[in-house]
Amino acid sequence: MGRVPTVWCCECxxxxxxxxxxxxxxxxxxxxxxxxxLCRQMxxxxxxxxxxxxxxxxxxxxxxxxxxxxxxYRQAIELAxxxxxxxxxxxxxxVDQGRLDEAMxxxxxxxxxxxxxx
Numbered sequence: 001m002g003r004v005p006t007v008w009c010c011e012c013x014x015x016x017x018x019x020x021x022x023x024x025x026x027x028x029x030x031x032x033x034x035x036x037x038l039c040r041q042m043x044x045x046x047x048x049x050x051x052x053x054x055x056x057x058x059x060x061x062x063x064x065x066x067x068x069x070x071x072x073y074r075q076a077i078e079l080a081x082x083x084x085x086x087x088x089x090x091x092x093x094x095v096d097q098g099r100l101d102e103a104m105x106x107x108x109x110x111x112x113x114x115x116x117x118x
Contacts (some may be wrong), residue, residue: 054083
């Protein structure tokens with residue numbers, strides 16, 4: 001399978017950590033579809049949805065489902081505009097696809113968030 005996708009996100013709470021650890025276990029066992037399904041289930045729980053969508057985007061990216069990954073990252077941003085992971089993952093996806101103007105626009109959008117404007 002090559003590179004192992006990362007479902008782990010920084011600064012997770014205890015409950016998120018358990019779900020994300022299990023998702024990572026599934027990925028490590030080369031059960032990517034099961035990990036994706038787990039993230040979709042997590043997304044139904046409001047307190048877990050942001051991290052679920054970021055992780056889902058990462059997993060879909062591994063499957064080369066670029067449009068679905070982009071949609072997942074955008075969902076994460078919509079749910080938590082102050083969350084850095086959604087922006088950074090989406091920006092990287094846009095750059096990798098050569099969509100530099102969109103990536104720059106996203107970076108400008110990030111600077112509009114006081115929590116993200118370093």
